[in-house]
Amino acid sequence: xxxxxxxxxxxxxxxxxxxxxxxxxxxxxxxxxxxxxxxxxxxxxxxxxxxxxxxxxxxxxxxxxxxxxxxxxxxxxxxxxxxxxxxxxxxxxxxxxxxxxxxxxxxxxxxxxxxxxxxxxxxxxxxxxxxxxxxxxxxxxxxxxxxxxxxxxxxxxxxxxxxxxxxxxxxxxxxxxxxxxxxxxxxxxxxxxxxxxxxxxxxxxxxxxxxxxxxxxxxxxxxxxxxxxxxxxxxxxxxxxxxxxxxxxxxxxxxxxxxxxxxxxxxxxxxxxxxxxxxxxxxxxxxxxxxxxxxxxxxxxxxxxxxxx
Amino acid sequence: xxxxxxxxxxxxxxxxxxxxxxxxxxxxxxxxxxxxxxxxxxxxxxxxxxxxxxxxxxxxxxxxxxxxxxxxxxxxxxxxxxxxxxxxxxxxxxxxxxxxxxxxxxxxxxxxxxxxxxxxxxxxxxxxxxxxxxxxxxxxxxxxxxxxxxxxxxxxxxxxxxxxxxxxxxxxxxxxxxxxxxxxxxxxxxxxxxxxxxxxxxxxxxxxxxxxxxxxxxxxxxxxxxxxxxxxxxxxxxxxxxxxxxxxxxxxxxxxxxxxxxxxxxxxxxxxxxxxxxxxxxxxxxxxxxxxxxxxxxxxxxxxxxxxxxxxxxxxxxxxxxxxxxxxxxxxxxxxxxxxxxxxxxxxxxxxxxxxxxxxxxxxxx
Numbered sequence: 001x002x003x004x005x006x007x008x009x010x011x012x013x014x015x016x017x018x019x020x021x022x023x024x025x026x027x028x029x030x031x032x033x034x035x036x037x038x039x040x041x042x043x044x045x046x047x048x049x050x051x052x053x054x055x056x057x058x059x060x061x062x063x064x065x066x067x068x069x070x071x072x073x074x075x076x077x078x079x080x081x082x083x084x085x086x087x088x089x090x091x092x093x094x095x096x097x098x099x100x101x102x103x104x105x106x107x108x109x110x111x112x113x114x115x116x117x118x119x120x121x122x123x124x125x126x127x128x129x130x131x132x133x134x135x136x137x138x139x140x141x142x143x144x145x146x147x148x149x150x151x152x153x154x155x156x157x158x159x160x161x162x163x164x165x166x167x168x169x170x171x172x173x174x175x176x177x178x179x180x181x182x183x184x185x186x187x188x189x190x191x192x193x194x195x196x197x198x199x200x201x202x203x204x205x206x207x208x209x210x211x212x213x214x215x216x217x218x219x220x221x222x223x224x225x226x227x228x229x230x231x232x233x234x235x236x237x238x239x240x241x242x243x244x245x246x247x248x249x250x251x252x253x254x255x256x257x258x259x260x261x262x263x264x265x266x267x268x269x270x271x272x273x274x275x276x277x278x279x280x281x282x283x284x285x286x287x288x289x290x291x292x293x294x295x296x297x298x299x300x301x302x303x304x305x306x307x308x309x
Numbered sequence: 310x311x312x313x314x315x316x317x318x319x320x321x322x323x324x325x326x327x328x329x330x331x332x333x334x335x336x337x338x339x340x341x342x343x344x345x346x347x348x349x350x351x352x353x354x355x356x357x358x359x360x361x362x363x364x365x366x367x368x369x370x371x372x373x374x375x376x377x378x379x380x381x382x383x384x385x386x387x388x389x390x391x392x393x394x395x396x397x398x399x400x401x402x403x404x405x406x407x408x409x410x411x412x413x414x415x416x417x418x419x420x421x422x423x424x425x426x427x428x429x430x431x432x433x434x435x436x437x438x439x440x441x442x443x444x445x446x447x448x449x450x451x452x453x454x455x456x457x458x459x460x461x462x463x464x465x466x467x468x469x470x471x472x473x474x475x476x477x478x479x480x481x482x483x484x485x486x487x488x489x490x491x492x493x494x495x496x497x498x499x500x501x502x503x504x505x506x507x508x509x510x511x512x513x514x515x516x517x518x519x520x521x522x523x524x525x526x527x528x529x530x531x532x533x534x535x536x537x538x539x540x541x542x543x544x545x546x547x548x549x550x551x552x553x554x555x556x557x558x559x560x561x562x563x564x565x566x567x568x569x570x571x572x573x574x575x576x577x578x579x580x581x582x583x584x585x586x587x588x589x590x591x592x593x594x595x596x597x598x599x600x601x602x603x604x605x606x607x608x609x610x611x612x613x614x615x616x617x618x619x620x621x622x623x624x625x626x627x628x629x630x631x632x633x634x635x636x637x638x639x640x641x642x643x644x645x646x647x648x649x650x651x652x653x654x655x656x657x658x659x660x661x662x663x664x665x666x667x668x669x670x671x672x673x674x675x
Contacts, residue, residue: 050517053674072519080517084510103518147514 001064003028003077003155003187004049008058011044018044020211021058026189026204028154031181033202033219034191035293041211042191043083046157049189050080063154076104079153083160085140086147089133093124093143096132097150104151114150121176122146138169145173149180156180157189162197174201195293207297214300219293226296230289231269233261236282247279248272253299262289264299327586327593335597342604345619357437359383360397360424362390363409370409373421373448377407382440398424399469402620403613405437406467407445415461421445427466428473428640430482430611438464471641471648474557481555482611484548485635488541489628490608492570495537497595499578502529504588507675522673530575530664537571558637558644562653565646566634569656573627576663583670602626630655 004026011018019041026032034042047053049060051071060067063077087096097115101107106114119125122142132140141161148156158177162170178201180186192198198205199219207215207222215222235244241256248254251272253264265272269288277283289295322328359377363370378385388394394406406424413419423441425434442462450457466472506512506529515525545567548554556563581595603609605619606628612620623629634652638644646653 047513052513052516075517075519078517080514082510082513084513086510086514088509088511100514100518103515103520 001028002026003063004032004060004189006045006049006058006060009045009048009055009060010057011041011048011053012056017211019048019208022208022213024060024206024213024216026155026187028187029181029185030203031177031188031190031201033198033205034189034208035193035195035198035205035297036191036208037193040193040208042193042208043159044211045208046080046159046189046191050078050157051075052080076151077154079148079151079156081145081148081156081158081161083163085144087132087140087143089140090131092129092131093119093135093146094128096143097147100147101150106151114152118146118149121149121180123172136166136169137164138166138172141165141169142172142176145176152184153186155187155189157191159191160193161190162192162194177201195297199293205293207293207300209297209301215296222296223291223293226299230262230264230291230295231272232287232289233263233273233276233283234285235259235261236284239281240279241281243279244276244281247275247281250275264295325589325593327590330597331593335600338597338601339604342601342619343610345616356384357382357405358386359441360388360394360404360406361385361409362388362394362406363413364411367409367411367413369449370413372451373409373445376448376451377441377444380440380444382444394424395467396469398426399467402426402429403433403617405441407441415449416458420461420463423462423464424467425464426470427464428471428477428636430613430636432611432614471558471637471643473640474555474642477640478553480548480552481639482636484545484552484554485632485639486608486611488544488548489570489606489631489635490603492537492541492544493574493577493599493603493628495533495540495571495574496577496581496599497592498536499530499533499575500581500591500595501588502533503579503582504586504591508588516673523668525673526579526668526671530579533578534571534575537574538568541567541571554639556638557640557642558648559646562638562644562646562649563635566631566638566649566653566656569653569660570627570631573631573656573660573663576660576667577627579667579671580663581667583667583672585672585675602628605629607632624655627656627659630659 002025004024006022006024009022009024010020022045034046036042044053048055049062049067051067051074062074065073065077067074088099094115097118098111101111101114116125119128122145124139124143124146127135127139132143135143145158145161156177161173165173177188177190181188190198190202202219204217205215205219205222206213215226217225233244235241237259239259241259241261244261245254245256248261248263251263252266255262261276263272273283273286361374361377363374365371374385377383388397388406391408394408398404398406408422408424410419410422413421415421423438425437427434445462446457449461506515516522545554545563549556581591581598586594605623606612606626607615607623608628612623612629612632615623630652634649634656637649637652
């Protein structure tokens with residue numbers, strides 16, 4: 001069964017198309033990555049799924065509930081963790097959790113038990129009664145995630161949860177996400193523009209660019225399908241880079257950055273190297289580039305993910 | 310570097326409409342409003358209409374009227390009956406009348422009668438009473454003002470206007486004036502709380518929860534409504550307990566009016582929030598709106614001392630109606646809920662309009 005099924009989901013703001021007819025399904029129990037540069041439409045897409053904004057067209061179901069016709073049931077299935085630190089900093093963690101829990105009709109003993117559980121998950125049990133404004137950035141991020149877990153959603157939606165987070169807290173968040181999936185069977189929709197995070201964490205990934213879905217597959221399959229035959233040549237410092245670039249482009253897509261020439265080879269690696277050398281350019285060293293989601297994105301869009309930031 | 314800093318700050322300032330309004334529009338509005346007020350006072354000093362009933366064959370009365378008319382401070386309108394003078398004064402705020410009885414004889418216990426709303430603000434009443442006392446005395450004893458008899462002028466409130474309670478202190482006026490002025494600042498707190506919810510991202514979280522959107526608005530407004538009641542209760546309570554402010558009329562009427570004022574302020578907060586904007590924009594524009602409303606409504610300077618046109622403009626804001634109600638219930642003896650029904654309904658009506666328009670204009674998905 002799919003926890004999310006989006007059909008033709010789209011959002012326009014006047015002339016601007018933020019998301020263009022998104023067709024997407026996310027299998028239940030998976031960690032699903034939503035990758036794309038800033039402004040690609042990731043937040044808009046998940047905001048529509050979470051009921052935060054109204055789609056211009058199309059619809060989606062969450063755990064079988066239509067976001068338009070059965071909005072409350074769909075919302076109960078989702079735990080949204082916004083990109084912003086969406087907590088009230090003046091009050092303490094426990095008070096925050098009590099308020100947000102009440103939005104999902106939690107009360108009394110059940111509410112307290114749930115608060116204790118999410119505090120433990122977030123590693124904040126000892127700090128529960130401190131005002132949130134006294135927390136470190138990482139602790140606030142963890143509390144932000146804890147709020148999204150209060151009603152034990154079937155789908156946890158994390159929107160760029162590691163922005164501005166130290167490595168220690170980042171690892172804690174990753175471990176928590178993995179344990180929520182493995183121990184509680186929770187499905188996770190994880191948006192990021194950090195391809196390393198998505199690659200290491202997610203079972204499946206969708207890549208969004210300029211509001212359009214350009215890829216949607218298992219991470220390994222996507223890399224295997226799109227990211228083969230790439231190499232990086234280190235040219236001599238006095239080498240004619242433009243000549244090397246022109247020669248390399250005869251054998252695929254090439255990018256020159258200083259003395260480094262990256263080639264996504266479409267003919268053969270040997271032929272590409274030979275062509276560069278025959279152009280009178282000295283190649284100091286060469287290495288095969290490890291295929292990753294960055295190269296997938298480069299292959300699909302002709303630009304680097306980071307260029308769009 | 311300094312030149313670049315100046316250019317940068319100017320560029321920032323030009324983009325900040327709220328700051329521009331605070332710097333230029335707000336003082337201008339105050340200058341214009343106060344200017345009208347002062348020009349009104351000046352013109353009133355020159356020729357305030359006074360309704361006078363007297364018997365023309367009574368030489369003393371005729372001399373007094375002539376003195377008043379010739380002073381340049383009042384323009385005498387002859388009224389044929391005593392009742393006519395009383396009805397004229399009771400007909401509107403800021404009116405004054407004089408009755409010179411047929412058997413006018415101050416020494417014999419028949420004094421002139423100044424007909425005025427004794428509960429009117431001292432800023433209006435003081436100068437008028439002083440001037441009339443002086444002119445009537447001068448008319449009675451033109452050669453030697455000290456020769457005028459004692460108790461030559463009686464002051465009374467006409468039928469149709471409730472009399473003021475005795476020993477009215479300044480706090481009877483200053484407490485409600487400031488309570489209304491600062492009570493309406495609740496609107497700014499409400500509007501800024503919406504801005505903060507959006508800024509922090511908690512608004513997205515609220516929208517993602519299984520809660521109807523109108524419920525979110527109500528849940529945001531109700532706490533501030535309750536806070537407003539506590540604030541007004543605190544201000545009026547301190548006025549009563551610490552400064553001896555008394556309630557001349559019905560306490561129930563006072564409470565109902567206060568509920569209407571807080572409801573109106575809360576609705577105004579939603580109305581301001583519905584325009585959106587940053588914390589800076591809402592803070593400055595909201596402050597301007599509330600201050601100007603307070604100024605026009607008489608929370609800073611009583612409306613009664615303003616010219617007629619300004620007094621009417623003051624009723625275009627809820628502050629004006631609220632203060633009408635507060636002054637009546639705090640100063641006039643026996644004021645009932647029904648007596649201040651119109652001000653209460655007016656304030657409540659403003660609140661309904663602010664709330665409904667604010668709710669319709671409010672953009673949840675901004």
